[in-house]
Amino acid sequence: MRTASILHTGLVTGLVVTSMAPLAGCGDTKSDDPTMADPTASATDDEGSESPTDPTEDPTGDSTESPDPTGADGSSDDGSQASDTAAFILDPDGGGITNECDIWAQDCATGEKCMPWANDGGGSWNATRCSPLDDNPAQPGDSCTVDGSGVSGIDNCDLSSMCWNVDGDTNLGVCVGFCEGGEASPVCPDPSTGCSVTNSGVLILCLPFCDPLLQDCSDTEACYPEPNGFFCSPNASGKAGAYGDECEFLNACDQGLYCADAAAVPGCAGAAGCCSEFCDTTEPVACMGAGQECTAYYEVGQAPPGYEDTGVCQIPQ
Numbered sequence: 001m002r003t004a005s006i007l008h009t010g011l012v013t014g015l016v017v018t019s020m021a022p023l024a025g026c027g028d029t030k031s032d033d034p035t036m037a038d039p040t041a042s043a044t045d046d047e048g049s050e051s052p053t054d055p056t057e058d059p060t061g062d063s064t065e066s067p068d069p070t071g072a073d074g075s076s077d078d079g080s081q082a083s084d085t086a087a088f089i090l091d092p093d094g095g096g097i098t099n100e101c102d103i104w105a106q107d108c109a110t111g112e113k114c115m116p117w118a119n120d121g122g123g124s125w126n127a128t129r130c131s132p133l134d135d136n137p138a139q140p141g142d143s144c145t146v147d148g149s150g151v152s153g154i155d156n157c158d159l160s161s162m163c164w165n166v167d168g169d170t171n172l173g174v175c176v177g178f179c180e181g182g183e184a185s186p187v188c189p190d191p192s193t194g195c196s197v198t199n200s201g202v203l204i205l206c207l208p209f210c211d212p213l214l215q216d217c218s219d220t221e222a223c224y225p226e227p228n229g230f231f232c233s234p235n236a237s238g239k240a241g242a243y244g245d246e247c248e249f250l251n252a253c254d255q256g257l258y259c260a261d262a263a264a265v266p267g268c269a270g271a272a273g274c275c276s277e278f279c280d281t282t283e284p285v286a287c288m289g290a291g292q293e294c295t296a297y298y299e300v301g302q303a304p305p306g307y308e309d310t311g312v313c314q315i316p317q
Helices: none
Strands: 087-091 112-117 127-132 143-145 161-164 172-177 193-198 203-208 221-226 229-234 257-261 273-280 293-296 310-314
Touching: 172 203, 193 221, 193 229, 203 229, 221 257, 257 310
Parallel strands: none
Antiparallel strands: 112 127, 143 172, 161 172, 193 203, 221 229, 257 273, 273 310, 293 310
16 A cells, blocks of 8 residues: 655644654554544544654744743843744654643643743744743733743743744734643544644644645644644745755645655655645646655545545655
């Protein structure tokens, strides 16, 4: 059977995931969890974590400073405010995180909340910290602000929520709630959302489901594959992200594209991965890359309702 090869990377101010949804021929990503069969059901990644790709690389190719992990206000080493990079989503299987608190239990002291942040000066959430809780916190769905950058872990959202899809110029975003219920059986109150568990479990967000063929997300987001389905996440591709461009993070490709394994894209040898296309298996058209074919994303019988025709362009393995 053909193999759908997708680079298992996480999110940057944008995203990072831990394991992808079941792909055709990818036996180790297949899940027996019945929630995986329904895109409206929440599920979490029960597998371990593999080392994430280097989150310090800006997918735009521009060199920008992220907040010093020792500076609670997100300031840089020289005392100036660091500019926000695109926040990347890491591979959900990524490891090596240092957590100060439990993102599910919210076990910080009164007046604080457990938040994801980048403790290595990079542009991707890779750890948790206890951060000050705002005196008049914004609620999920409200506009919000961050201190320093989108990965500083400091914002004015309420407990069990964070400022998401932050504009690097204005530090403005929208509060998004964390998944509820616990790691073993996460739930999201809104049935149009699902539990997106990425960045080695540091990010646990209730994000909208989406269709990768329609790309029905907002202008600043794209529909990306994650372990528990397809979700709208910030598009952190910047000036890069076109077909064939190198990528290391889940959300480092333009709308309509995904970060594929290097072997799946012609001319991508030596790179961590390259951007390739989604395609409709019922209306096959020539893929952009020589030797690529439109391959079903899910194993036969494993696709959630509405995703049966979802495919990806890749070189058959």
